[in-house]
Amino acid sequence: MSDNEQAEAAEDAEAEAEDAGTEEATEEVTEGIQDGDFVKIAYTIRTADDGQVIDTTDEEIAEDAEIDTEEYEFEPRTIAIGAGHIFGTVEDELIGAEVGEEGVIDIPAEEAFGEYDPEEVETVAADKIPEDDRYPGAQIQIDQRQGRLETIIGGRARVDFNHPLAGEDLEYEYEILEVIEDREEKAKGLLGMHLQEEPEVRIETETVEEENEEGELEEVEQESLYIEATPQMQMNQQWMFQKQQVAQDLMDRLDLDRVVIEEVIDGGGMxxxxxxxxxxxxxxxxxxxxxxxxxxxxxxxxxxxxxxxxx
Known part of the structure; x- marks a missing residue:
């Protein structure tokens, strides 16, 4: 074999090795949980410095942390990877993970609720604060900004507009319980992330008439998600103002044609x-x-x- 032939053979072998390596790397990337998957997860989030529980799906942990267990439901949550439901650091760790995996992820402050900014502590006129909230530690809202009242002297008040957890490093303890495949369960989980409750839903395939490019009517099938709006949903301000956005998110992620919201009014005083x-x-x-x-x-x-x- 000539030197040229040997060189060409070596180049071919190297190219084949690179291709094999690329294919192997691609297989590794596509294994496990991927962007767009719906995952049921149990978790507890604590501050790194003192272990204060700030969120959990475990009722016993909530009770130990003296969190009001009557106001919230403590059960594993369904999240959509890539939807921004959890910290980006956590999403990165979950990509490629398998059902049954558990661990603790460290989240630096800048990737959690941001670093503490002293310039976010401002002095405002006391008359901007309702009289019932004029005491140190009160959570108040001024000009659509949420803050905590530090001090109030005479007609001036010192308000900290930083997030209460700004500057805090966090620890995210988790266990992956299940990858959700059922689309109705996905819809309930997505609504749960937006509304903190999971209403009853159903997906139906319906035949409707639509106008084609030639201007003629033709029958086509479309999938509709029906949501039974609970009384709590109907009173939920977030739902009232973000209904269109939530519906669009559902259609995009679940490949639906439309969302139908059914408001049920029970018989009562009338x-x-x-x-x-x-x-x-x-x-x-x-x-x-x-x-x-x-x-x-x-x-x-x-x-x-x-x-x-x-x-």
Whole structure:
């Protein structure tokens, strides 16, 4: 074999080795949890310096930390990798991980809630603060900024607008429990991250008519996510203001055509009125029933019935 042939053979072998290495590296990257996956995870977040629990999915840990266990539900959460539901440092660690893995991830302050900024401590006029909140330690809002009242003297108040955990390094203890494949479970988990509750949902395939490029109507199938809005959701300001954004997030991540929100109103204090109006609408109960209903409503029944008969 000539020197040129040997050189060419060596180059070919090197190229094959590089290709094999690239394929192996690609396989390694695509193994385990990936961007876009939905993962059920149990976790506890603590401050690194003193171990203060700031968030957890474990009720016993919450009780030990004297967190109000009646106000919140403590159970594993479903998160969408790449959706910004968790700290970026944690997402990076979870990429490529497998179900069953657990560990502790260190999160530096600048990647958690930011470094503490002394310039975020400002003096403001005391009359900007409601009288009931004029005491040291009160959480207040001024000009749409959240802060903590440090001191108040006369007509001036010192307010710290830093996040309460600014400057704190954190420890994120976790266990990966499951990769969620069911799309309805994914939808519930995504809603849970936005709303702190998981309403009932269902995905339905429906046939609808749409106009094609030629302007003709044709039947196409589309998938709709139906969300049964709970009373808590209907009172949730975040849901009220971000409903469109949440719906778009659901459609993008779950490859849906539309989101339908069903608001259910249960019978309650207006039940009697509802029954009365139902009878009036159909008139199937006859004049006697109508007169009885109108008497209960303190209306002159005879006069109204005569007007109806004349019509």
């Amino acid at each position: 039940g009697g009125m509802g029954g009365m109006m139902g009878g009036m609408g159909g008139m199937g109960g006859g004049e006697a029933d109508l007169e009885e209903a109108l008497e209960e409503a303190d209306v002159d029944a005879e006069e109204l019935v005569e007007e109806i008969d004349e019509e």
